[in-house]
Amino acid sequence: MSKRVFTAKQVLLDGNDPVPATIIVDITSGRIVDIKPYICTRLEYADVDDTNWIDAGEKLILPGLVDAHVHLNEPGRTDWEGFWTGTRAAASGGVTTLVDMPLNSIPPTTTVENLEIKRKTAEGQCWTDVAFWGGVIPGNQDHLKPLVDAGVKGFKCFLIESGVDEFPCVDERDLRLAMQELHGCPTVLCFHAELDKSEHAESHTEPQDPTLYSTFLSSRPQQLEFDAITLITSLHKQYPSLRLHIVHLSAALALPLIRAAKASGLPLTVETCFHYLYLSAEHIPHGRPEFKCCPPVREGTNRDALWDALLDGTIDCVVSDHSPCVASLKKIDEGDVMSAWGGISTLGLGLSLLYTEGSKRGVSIRQIVDWVCKKTAEHAGLAHRKGQLKVGYDADLIIWDSKAEFKVTKESLNFKNKLTPYEGLTLRGRVRKTFLRGNLIYDADAGGFASRTPGGMLL
Known part of the structure; x- marks a missing residue:
């Protein structure tokens, strides 16, 4: 040997x-x-x-990190990011495995045919190992089991518009069809958990300044996440053998719902992101769209509550949700937060961000590794070979x-479009x-x- x-x-x-x-x-x-x-x-x-x-x-x-939430956007939007640049950026930050999200590429990963297009595009371009999530959109429930058989690690859906036409959001009927199809399968259904239940009547209030971060923050209140997770946990009781997962939780308001669901024995897992644990709304300058993401970065007290939930196990893991775009879509010159693309670029920085902020809170490197290596590997179905230093791995x-x-x-x-809210920080x-x-x-x-x-x- x-x-x-x-x-x-x-x-x-x-x-x-x-x-x-x-x-x-x-x-x-x-x-x-x-x-x-x-x-x-x-x-x-x-x-x-x-x-x-x-x-x-x-x-x-x-152990190398397993980042279970990354948008590589190729094919179709390779000018936003790509397998070559995205995986290089990941490797520079200690990520050795990432799981690519099903949207922002064209076509999205909603059929086996589309998955194969993505795999063929990725071949020979990846500096890290790469796995794939599938997508749930209206009407594709017949494609879900074939996607499981083809190797996707699970599925993502949106309860609010995703921002791209190729990946529409689902309603309760769509969810029931998907959950019926996946019930009993060795997979996980992941939710972008924002649900807007308000009626959008014509507003007669004065327009708000689109360059203020507070304008954007007020447009995506915590109630959207609370309402989404209320629906998710209600449906979960009807399909208790199917593991459900909340992606990029930002709202502390929803933590009691999650704690109750977990206490009842439902197989529910939850992630949050480096930006929700590092940034706070009070310190975001005016006219800085690079800080925009959906759901939004919230106040410092909310950030503290997320840290507490991570430490007590209510939140299971931490991911990047690296979601880049070309500079023109970020509206940097205009400073227009409201019309800018919502996504924060993080690949290469996550471990340092978490260690910098966690050190202030007495968090150990062992705890951090658990959140970004072991638990993310478990979430992505890779715990038999990734996320730990063990014989056979x-x-x-x-x-x-x-x-x-x-x-x-x-x-x-090292990512393609070098726009990030972390520029200038010392980590x-x-x-x-x-x-x-x-x-x-x-x-x-x-x-x-x-x-x-x-x-x-x-x-």
Whole structure:
């Protein structure tokens, strides 16, 4: 067996705090074949040459991140993002597996034929491993089981307009048809949980300033999420064997509903995003559309409640919801928040954002890894091979410098359209190296990407 050996004084193994350890990888399979609970010396592995001996020293070895909510937008809107640029950006932030959302590409992933178009487009372009979500839209319920058989990890639907014509939202009737079809299947149905129950009568109030973030925030109140999750949990009682999932929760108002559903035994899981845990509405400047996302970033007290829910297990995991677009759609020059595309670009920054904010709250790296590696792998049906450093698992790992600080600049971003609300921030903790199945794919110390050929697989 040809071996690659990783050793360090701090290795995060199987949910424990970091300990001295050595990980032995079979280069051919890319799997972890042994873990020793101490630091090995070169004398023990005299047959391993220098290129296959990686000593992280005082830096941490962590599992590669699994980002279960990413919009790569290819084919169809490749000028927004693409497999090549998106997965490179992900690798630079320690993400070794991502799951691509079914919308914003043309065609959307709502049939097996469309899934195959997307897979064919992705082949040979991915620096990380990539899996796929399917989509639920009105009238496609007959396509859902074939999509499960074709390998999608689950499905996403919208209860409010998605922003793109190819992916319309569903109503309660559509949901019942989809849930009847998926009931008993080994899959998950994910919800963009905003539901607007108001009647849009003609308004006679004075128009609000579209450059103010407060104008946008008032247009997407917490009640929309509360009403959506009320409907979801009500329907869930009728289909209790089907796992349901709330994507990008932003509203603390809905937390009691989620706690009640979980306490009743319903298989409901919930994610939130780096931006809801880092940003707060009070600190968003006027005329800055790069902060716009749907649902919106809310007030600091709401952010604190999300952190509490994450810590007590009400919220299961954290994802990026990387949702980029071309600069013209962000209305940067006009500063028009209301008409700008809603989405925040994060790939490459998530772990540092969470570590920076979490450190202020006494959160450990073990807890963070649980939220962005183990729990996201479980959510995406990849827990048998991703998200942990264990024998038999893919050797997806990162070398993490918890003491490093860096400033976010346009030049440091690797996604295609370099617009992010984080530009100019100084963050703590940085990925130094990223390994996919034991192979180096990103090396910050050597100036970036370690190969000219992407080695990611489609899962």
